[in-house]
Amino acid sequence: MDQRTLRRCEFRAGIFKALAHPMRVLMLETLKEKPWCVCELAFALGLEKSVASKHLAQLKAAGLVDTEKRGTLVEYRLVAPCVLDVAACAEGAILAKRRAKLDIALPLRS
Amino acid sequence: MDQRTLRRCEFRAGIFKALAHPMRVLMLETLKEKPWCVCELAFALGLEKSVASKHLAQLKAAGLVDTEKRGTLVEYRLVAPCVLDVAACAEGAILAKRRAKLDIALPLRS
DNA sequence: TCCAATGTTGCATATTTTGGAAACATTGCA
DNA sequence: TGCAATGTTTCCAAAATATGCAACATTGGA
Numbered sequence: 001m002d003q004r005t006l007r008r009c010e011f012r013a014g015i016f017k018a019l020a021h022p023m024r025v026l027m028l029e030t031l032k033e034k035p036w037c038v039c040e041l042a043f044a045l046g047l048e049k050s051v052a053s054k055h056l057a058q059l060k061a062a063g064l065v066d067t068e069k070r071g072t073l074v075e076y077r078l079v080a081p082c083v084l085d086v087a088a089c090a091e092g093a094i095l096a097k098r099r100a101k102l103d104i105a106l107p108l109r110s
Numbered sequence: 111m112d113q114r115t116l117r118r119c120e121f122r123a124g125i126f127k128a129l130a131h132p133m134r135v136l137m138l139e140t141l142k143e144k145p146w147c148v149c150e151l152a153f154a155l156g157l158e159k160s161v162a163s164k165h166l167a168q169l170k171a172a173g174l175v176d177t178e179k180r181g182t183l184v185e186y187r188l189v190a191p192c193v194l195d196v197a198a199c200a201e202g203a204i205l206a207k208r209r210a211k212l213d214i215a216l217p218l219r220s
Numbered sequence: 221t222c223c224a225a226t227g228t229t230g231c232a233t234a235t236t237t238t239g240g241a242a243a244c245a246t247t248g249c250a
Numbered sequence: 251t252g253c254a255a256t257g258t259t260t261c262c263a264a265a266a267t268a269t270g271c272a273a274c275a276t277t278g279g280a
Contacts, residue, residue, distance in 0.1 A: 009132040009139070012197045015204065016129035021268085022119040025126070029119070038227060048270060053227055055268095063204035072226045072277045080203035086196025087122045093190030094125065094173035131238090148257060161239055163257055182247045182256045 018062030019083070023047065024055050028084060031065060035077040128172030129193070133157065134165050138194060141175060145187035 019025060026045060030036065036044075042052035056076050059065045064083060068075045129135060136155060140146065146154075152162035166186050169175045174193060178185045 009135040013130055013132040013135050015200055016126045019126035020123055020130040022123040025119040025123045079207050080200050082203055083200045089192045089196055090125050090190050093192055097189050
C-alpha cells in the first residue's frame with residue numbers, strides 16, 4: 001500500500017464522491033446534451049440557484065465539468081462524457097448479476 | 111424530470127456513493143486480483159476488522175461485490191470489473207483536460 | 221452612475237458518514 | 251460441550267455533507 005497507490009485511490013474516490021448525489025448525476029446527464037447556465041439548469045431541475053451552484057462547483061472541482069463566462073452568466077459544460085458511460089456499464093453489470101442470482105434462487109420459473 | 115429518470119439517477123448515485131471512499135476504491139482494486147476474506151483484507155490494508163466489514167457491506171449493498179461463505183470466513187469477490195476500467199478512463203479524461211488547460215495557460219513553456 | 225440579472229459565498233441547521241471499541245453471532249474443531 | 255477464529259452489529263463521538271436563506275460580487279445595459 002504505497003503512497004502512490006493511496007494517492008490514486010484518493011483521486012478516484014474524489015471523482016466518485018462528486019458523482020455520489022442523484023441531482024449531480026442528473027445534472028451531468030443534462031449537460032451531456034448541451035451546455036447550460038446555472039440559472040436555467042436550476043429552474044429546469046427545480047433547485048435553489050445557490051444549491052445548483054454548489055453542486056456544479058463540486059463537479060467542477062472534481063474536473064467533471066468546465067465553465068465559460070458569457071456576460072453575466074456562466075456556462076457549464078461536460079468534460080468527460082465517458083463518465084456517464086461508466087455509470088451505464090456498472091449499472092448493466094450489477095443488474096445482470098442481480099438477475100442471474102434471482103434465476104438461481106428461483107430455478108423453477110422457467 | 112419524470113419519476114423514472116429520477117429513479118435511475120438515484121440508483122447510479124448509489125453506485126457512486128459506494129465508490130466514494132479511498133479505502134473502498136483500494137478494496138475493489140485489491141479484489142480485482144483474487145477474492146479475499148475480510149480478515150486478510152483488513153490486515154493487508156491496515157484496517158480494523160469492523161471497519162473493513164462495514165466498507166465491504168457498502169460495496170455489497172451497491173452490488174459491486176458478492177460473497178461466498180467458506181467455513182468461518184466470508185470470501186468477497188468483485189462483480190463488475192468494468193467499474194475500475196471506467197474509473198481509469200474518467201481519470202484519464204480529467205487529467206488530460208487539466209493538462210490541456212495548463213498548456214493554454216502557459217503557452218510559452220514550449 | 222444606477223439598476224437588474226446572474227452566480228457565489230457565508231451562515232445555521234439537519235442529516236449522513238466515518239472510525240473505533242465492545243458485544244454478539246456463526247462456524248469448525250478438539 | 252467448550253473454545254478459537256471469523257464476521258457482523260451496535261453504540262458513540264467526530265467529521266463531512268446538504269439545504270435554504272441572506273448577503274455579497276460581477277457584469278451589462280438603461
